[in-house]
Amino acid sequence: MSFIARRLATYIFAAWIAVTVNFFIPRLMPGNVVTTMMARFPSLQPGAMKALEAEFGVGHAGSLIHQYFAYLVNLFHGNLGLSTNYYPSSVATVLAQTIPWTLILVGTATVISFALGTLLGILAAWHRGGLLDQLLPAFTFLQAVPYFFLALLAIDAFALHWHLFPNGGGYVMPLVPGWHWRFIQSAVYHSILPALTLIVTSMAGWMLQMRNVMITTIGEDYVLAAQAKGLANRRVVWTYAARNAILPNIAGFAISLGFVVAGALVMEFVFSYPGVGYTLYNAVTSDDYPLMQGIFLLIAMAVLIANLLADAIYVIADPRTRTRAAY
């Protein structure tokens, strides 16, 4: 089986696990969307319970297998149910409003952090024992600091004391989201601090991994041979050492995407950023079960698709995966 086909099978299996877990969690756990709605609107008559059960599709009619297939059919139609928090909006509508925020901010921050971290890792390894290499313990510390703690300190310093950045939110409130200059300006301004904290904390990991692999690669005979035949340092670094050392980092990029989304969850909570993570947090605290599950599925699928893309990049970057079944 080729590399991509094998990976595809893995992702389909993972997607099935996510979908199935998502199906069983509400059926195994205490807590029920209808009781939540009844609690939210105390004026509802007890008779409304049946209507609500029908509307939210709970009450679990039919056998478990029957329910499972009905759930799958709904899923394929993009029907994730109704949100209790934003009732009567559907979960899909709420998600469509929040996705762009997370995608743009976290996506940009991740790419910058990966590129910058990898670059610094290459430099630290090449100038072994140099200034950058000496600073490694500081980067280790950044990697171990809980993200939200650093973010809180950053808000305290940059927003509350020096008033350089807003202390949270996605844009200035009276503005209406849309593609006009004032809104974009405000959104970018609000995203600088969250993006910076994300980059600073996640960069260290890329840097350390790149450095360590690069050091091992530099020790290879072909790098020594390249140096010995008098190639320019730049050429040896980039086309001989870094070109080969970057492969584990690319593989790590794929796997870490899941953690990126996770980090974004805490980031969005700390900065009250109107993205998927903050919406998930709000859904959890207000017992909005349908929204919670919809967001989990969305995150899971996004991570799977991102992984598939990263695998495709890996196949391009590493010719060996094309000839034999490296796994």
Added chain:
Amino acid sequence: MAVAVISTVPAATRRKRSLRSVPLKAKLGALIIGAFVLVAIIGPYIAPFDPSAINSGQSLPLGPNGVHLLGTTSFGGDVLSQLLVGVRSTVVLGLVTGVVATFLSVVIGVSAGFLGGFADEGLSLLSNAFLVLPALPLLVVILGYLPNAGNIVTAFVLSILGWPWGARVIRAQTMSLRSRDFVAASRETGERTWRIIFFEILPNEVSLIAASFVGTVLYAVLTSVALTFLGLGDLSSWSLGSMLYWVQNQNALVLGAWWWFAPPGLCVAFLGMGLVLLNFGLDELGNPRLRDAAGQRKIGGHAWRPADPTPVLRELQLSQRQLAGALAAEGSGLGGDTSSTARRFVGGHRRAGRGRGDVQ
């Protein structure tokens, strides 16, 4: 002669040297973690106050003073006592998750790597699928359904989601070990499978398993602290996460109460750093090339490295002067001596000296 120089090193020095060869990072990491484990054991007994005690007359946090060494919270809770009590549950949660998840990854990784075939395909598929499932959102959803989840539930879910990375690494190592000669030999002599696994394969994976354990503990500590900070973990007991939850909830940062918000945050950071350092140390133990840059020198703008910076080479550099003296006394020192140790050392000496001797 050279061999004599080496063998006259007293046993005590050699022992000291072997302790010194443990990377500094690993020692530092072990020291930090040891301190935290100690606090986890004795912390609740030496806490000067009841961490949950409140002073009804107080509404502002009090700075550090003679009675409250790390100050108080807004309602008069003693920060030092909260810290001493709270470290225990965070450390215990991390260790329990580490043990359970590492156990799972060893069982699954070794079975997949050793059995091969369909079992391997199935188990690899399972671990790769779990690897790409986003852990934190899943935890948030599960804990959202279980509002009063205690530490046991959190540890359980963290373990279920924390094993795949270790399993993947251990599987790869098992596959490589399985095809080595010593395993084939023990199979030929009729050893049972369980004996091959426990006495031939596992002892060769100890460093890998240790690294995977340390990594899992780090993941468990950081994730559980983040979850509790979000208000989804166990808020009824004191932990570093619940301290940070109250810090955020009662605006310690806005109040400028650094003695309140800094200690728990720094504790998590130091615990995490200890684990990261320990893992780096284990990495260096397994990969000598990552060790310090002592063997590198710069000539004419090019950074030259010894091609094979193994520990042998490094030890040699320490005794290079001695060795040079011994060689000088021996005359050429190369002709008559054919002992393999001497040859290795002289070869290593030449290699280490390349550049320095040739170019200058």
